[in-house]
Amino acid sequence: MKVIKIILGIIAAIFLIVGIPIIINECYKANCGYITVWDGADVLGYYGAILGSIIAVATLAITIVFTKKQIQRDSFLKNGNEKWDRLKAIFMQTLSDINPMRVLKDVMDNGITDPTKAINLLQRYQLDCKIANDILNAHLNMVDYPKFKKLIDSIAATAEEFVSISQKEIDQYSDFRIWQHKDTASELLKAEKEHPGSFSQEHIALNEEIVEKCKSISYESINQQITLLNTEFVRLYEEKYRALLQLTGSTFEVISVETQQQTDNILSLKRK
Incomplete structure (x- = not known):
């Protein structure tokens, strides 16, 4: 169908540019029929002026249409790129938030001296x-979701796997925090035994729980597990x-290609 339209367009153009001037010329060569006050050269000149004007108007119209589509294309591409750049920044920030190396460094720097801080860091990481x-879904x-x-x-x-491991670390640092109070708990229970009634029952029960818990844990085992x-x-x-970083890059690369293809389609003048 498209080829037929092109062929017909070419034939029509040839007829207008070549055929009609030949017809005019042949009519005036015969010098018969309706006689005019102007000769063939005048008619051909007039026709040429009219044809030239039509071509100029058509060219201007095509230029206006093309320029409009070019503006639409540039606007579509600009808006699309800005949209995907914003989303990419959000994805990269999310990946940064779940990056385990970030929290691991802070925990390793503080865990041994302050297990409570290590636990807090890991819990905040779990929340992220x-x-x-x-x-992301918001x-x-x-x-766009698909x-x-x-x-x-x-x-x-992947985030679920990170949460699982971080919970195991929290458990170990919790045991380490208990282990740090082992000697203090033992001294308190010893003092209570020597001087009954020195401490409340809740305080005594808490320290007895610490001592009991420490029978099954050791610094070496905790350190090994961590x-x-x-x-x-x-x-x-x-x-x-x-792998997530690579998948993010490839995902946005595919989207960039699709956006470019959609943008180029705006310049197409064919009817769908």
């Missing part, structure tokens, strides 16, 4: 992981987190 997808509509579903699902699955968990964090970072 748990709300990661909620933040910035996506129903049309483009990011694979990436969002991967972030959610080291293993830190190693697991690093492994997941290298295998899963880096």
Whole structure:
């Protein structure tokens, strides 16, 4: 259908440019029929002026249409790029929030001297992981969501693994915090035994619980478990987190290509 329209257009153009002037010329060569006060050269000149005006108007109209579409294209591309850049920044911030190496460094710097601070850091990190997808979903509509579903699902699955390991570290630092009070608890119970009634029953029960708990834990075992968990964090970072970064890059690269294709289609003059 498109080829037929092109062929007919070419034939019509040839007829207007070549055919009609030939017809005019042949009519005046015969010098018969309706006689005019002007000759063939005048008619051909007049026709040429009219044809030239039509071509000029058509060219101007095409230029206006093309310029309008170019403006629409540039505006569409600009708005699209700004939109995807904003979303990419949000995704990168979310990935930064669940980056295990960030919290691992702070925990390793503070865990031994202040296990409570290490626990607080890990709990805040868990919160970041748990709300990661909620933040992403809040910035996506129903049309855009399918483009990011694979990436969002991967972030959610990886964040769950980070939460699981961080909880195990919290458990170890909680045991370490208890272990730090072992000697104090033992001294308190010894003083209570020598001087009954020196402390409240709640205080005594708490310290008895600490002493009992410390029978099954040791500094060496806690330190060993924390080291293993830190190693697991690093492994997941290298295998899963880096894969998330690559998937994020490839996802937005595909979107960029799609946006460019949609933008180029705006310049197409064909009817769909």
